[in-house]
Amino acid sequence: MTRSVWLKADDAVGDWETRKRRITAGLESGVDWVLVDEDDVERVRELGAVNVAAFRADDVDVIDEADPNEDAEPDAWVVGKGGEGDGTVDLPTDFSGSADLSALRRGNADAGYVHILGEEYESFAEAAAEDAEYTLVVGKDWTIIPLENLIARIGEETTLVAGVESAEEAETAFETLDIGADAVLLDSDDPDAIRRTVAARDAAEREQLDMSWATVTAVEEAGSADRVCVDTGSLMEDDEGMLVGSMSRGLFFVHAETAESPYVASRPFRVNAGAVHAYVRTPDGGTKYLAELTSGDEVQVVDRDGRTRAAVVGRAKIEKRPMFRVEVETEAGDRIETLLQNAETIKVSTREGRTAVTDLEAGDEVLVYLEEGGRHFGEAIEERIIEQ
Structure with a gap:
């Protein structure tokens, strides 16, 4: 409504x-x-x-x-x-x-x-x-x-x-x-x-999402890919980020770059979201490919408790960077994954708090959002779709 x-x-x-x-x-x-x-x-x-x-x-x-x-x-x-x-x-x-x-x-x-x-x-x-x-x-x-x-x-x-x-x-x-x-x-x-x-x-x-924990099964180098930084026209809080992932049935919570780092200054308007092929969740409950985002689009910002809000994209910045493949297993036994940049400034949410993807290890639990069904042009559909 x-x-x-x-x-x-x-x-x-x-x-x-x-x-x-x-x-x-x-x-x-x-x-x-x-x-x-x-x-x-x-x-x-x-x-x-x-x-x-x-x-x-x-x-x-x-x-x-x-x-x-x-x-x-x-x-x-x-x-x-x-x-x-x-x-x-x-x-x-x-x-x-x-x-x-x-x-x-x-x-x-x-x-x-x-x-x-x-x-x-x-x-x-x-x-x-x-x-x-x-x-x-x-x-x-x-x-x-x-x-x-x-x-x-x-x-x-x-x-x-x-x-x-x-x-x-x-x-x-x-x-x-x-x-x-x-x-x-x-x-x-x-x-x-x-x-x-x-x-x-x-x-x-605002939509309230039910977030879940999934166990990391693999973190491995995946070569270079075109990765997307999503810069929004509004500032994000420490516990906010976006939902991104390679598979529509399971999206990873990736923190905004709100934390100070010895390598770069904080950029609380930015989420380093992953490779161009990945999905990002939108305020209408749909998804877009990261490669599709342009200035003026809306993306969904979410916090660790699943509270959401809309944010306007100011810029989508695409550059070739080294990547990790992160794979997790849900409580139901399903395996989902995504590609994230191999850098200390990219952080996911674990049971212990904000964790750099470079420090992520098998056995850690990370925050994800799970959905049933698949996607067609970003819309959820009741159809058997295999993503692997």
Whole structure:
């Protein structure tokens, strides 16, 4: 599931300068959407690149044809403000006559905005979700129960956006019922709260991998090969690295070059990942050949506990270097291997901690990630594939 952060910045926030400060903080933090009034769409476009959702200023029957000024057109129209959705207009007992729902059903809006003022508003949100691409729900007194109900009832019909006022509420919304809301709508001027909400989004999207130990059966010189250093556009921590290997069913954890060495300075943006033929795991659960990586691609960074995040490749550096062939045996008796450069700066993770590949010996246990099945163009497939 792809999570997103929406930032509320309509006229309820304050004057334009107040809204502008909030929007600017959101852009700098990496929010995905900004929710404004219709008149502010072009202003937001001038501030930076972000998806813009806009409350309609009036109830029109037909959305105008493409505006010659594309900057004035939002990416999504929202109904519900100043109407039935937020309680400004009494909620009809028969939803079939609802103006807000009619706009969604006629295709005059993409999203419904609903204040959860009582159980009947939960039902109204459910009705809106039938036609809305996005359903924005804001609790009058933020509680988890209405969100649990809505996740259970409409979570698969629409992109459910939960209104929150803090990063802590955002974390809870992303975790509710182990599924979580698809997105949050943050109503806060605090730049730190905005940054931490974006961080909560990133944490909720991260895959958690089950790492395993495998026993080294052979470490032997393998001649020279074209090896790849993957340099990312972000810094890695001491316990982070990448998953690489010659066989898709088993990838080795290789540390980033975060440690100081008497031979070279630390390069915490780099993983010396192995030979060009090897796989590296990507954030979508797929793999790429190291030789395929180019600037702008994404790779998966993982730590010793299996926590993952995405990193952008800044450069893939290929040079001919002497190599080791490292072979290990899993608890199930399967043997997997990879080629790693014969150098003291390349380190894998053993039971004793970070170990240079030059110090690796038969009997050591190293950290690996194991998968069933094979790969076709980087995608996991249920097919008998023999790798040796």
